[in-house]
Amino acid sequence: MIVSANLQEAARSLLSAKQRTILALIGIVIGIGSVIAMVSVGRIVQDEALRQFKEMGTDILTIEKDFGGSPGGGPSKAPASLKLADVAAIPPACPAVAVVAPSVRGSGEISFAGKRLERAAPMAVTASFLDINKLTIREGRFLSDLDQQSQYCVIGSEVADELTKLGARPLLGSRIRVGTHLLTVIGVTSEVPTGGMRRFEPNEMIYVHITTGLRIFANAELSTIMARVRPGATNDLAREQLAAYFSRLKGPQVRITSPEEIIAQMEKQMQMFTLLLGAIGSISLIVGGVGVMNVMLVSVTERRREIGIRRALGAKRGDIRGQFLIESVILSLVGGLFGIVVGVGASWLIAHFAQWQFSLSLGAILLGVGVSSGVGIFFGFYPARQAALLDPIVALKSD
């Protein structure tokens, strides 16, 4: 009885002060909307990254030379280095591994027809690299094992566009300078969407054969090997065999990373990311909450006499408190519902323009409802308490 009466009363009171109610609503809508948008965009990005990663295949182990805790960075101080022959011997030695693709990152100035190519990076790979990375060829052909020591290169689609812009016609047969070497383009890889989980940007690469790379790159060292697990074998088995193989070699220390580990790590990072976004959104939510408190305080002041009348007619302090709390919760909940619509809409737009797969996160919606009623209770409590503590006589005498 009292709750339904309070609900009715709250709706009536909020409707009677429309302008004020709408202003407070806007605050809450923006607050909840930004939290929802942030959190659901975070989720969408996370899903998208995972999807791209899984598209690449979850059967690929990455073997890296361990630089003593700082993977991928700093010059090599370890005495031993991986040898190409040892890498080539992995599949026969480890039955669970089907193919390996070692690679070497190069450095050096890259230019075409005397103009520098800023967004291009050289990398030395084997023929298996194309397939293991799910890349395809758009023009010409990829490097083959017959191209050992050759001065051929295959370029990514963006490098190709750049060359075309600089007047390379035909593309195939053009010559790019890498450091002091001239490389002839024999193929172009198809464009892949950016933002994938590869550790390199395929569209900006200049691939040479690994034997060439080891000769022409400064400080070239075999540091990364990708290994595809044979169908039917588990990642764990392949990993065990690889670990055993490398310890038999007595070569450098290696670190073997499985896709599961990378996914777990990614998820952890993404959660942090989502949390951060949510925290940023929460700031606007606090502002919205203060708006609710403000409106409720005004409402309490305006309705002092009403409070006095209700108290005289037998309302207990708790009844008055409940009445105003319900009012602020309704205000915040309505704002929250609109906020959810706005937030979901905003994240849909963002996903649409970034060409990510949109997904509606139920968690975000529950979060919106929960947080908005929480805001209503938290920011409504103080005004409601003020109302409840009013002395009935003072309240009756006020106008």
Add this chain to the structure above:
Amino acid sequence: MLTLRDIRKSYRIGPTEVDVLKGVNLEVQQGELLSIMGQSGCGKSTLMNVIGLLDRPTSGSFMLDGAEVSYTDDDALSEIRNQRIGFVFQQYFLLSRLTALENVALPLIYRSTTGTDHHHRCMDLLKRVGMADRAHHRPNELSGGQQQRVAIARALVGSPSLILADEPTGALDTQVGGEIMDLFKILNAEEGITVVIITHDPGIARQCKRVARMQDGVILP
């Protein structure tokens, strides 16, 4: 039913303590129609607040239906107000957002018991005060006299044993005021409800069975 013994009430205004009630003694029997009359500033409003359990006396004893109530806790006082006292105010004090019918039903919201015949009871009371045809009007669509009738229906809805009216005709012209007074007299005579009217108007006081004159914080013997 009401027994006030040496009720004192003082307020602290700044550094000075102001005594408003200086030892009020009053006894009201069940079924009485009593007016408490006095000039403004004599303390009658404060006395009304004490009797209406809106305010606590500084000292003294106040028995309602044989039970000491002056020092009861706030929630219990609310409950007594809700169950046993019906208020009628000079400015009617209807809630402007509610219809007459909803205003009459207001005290019932604060009862823990749920009732389905609230609607009928409220309509009956509106009929009783001659306002049945205005049940769905809001206060600003009613005249002062009509609003006061609605307020009286509201005071009656909880079947109180005491109706406490503070200058109930103060904002009405003589004729309408007279009608309101007639209503009180009928309620008192026909239903035996105790009515206490606080007023400064000797004309109103004269219509009551008993008049208690108040002056300077005490009731004159």
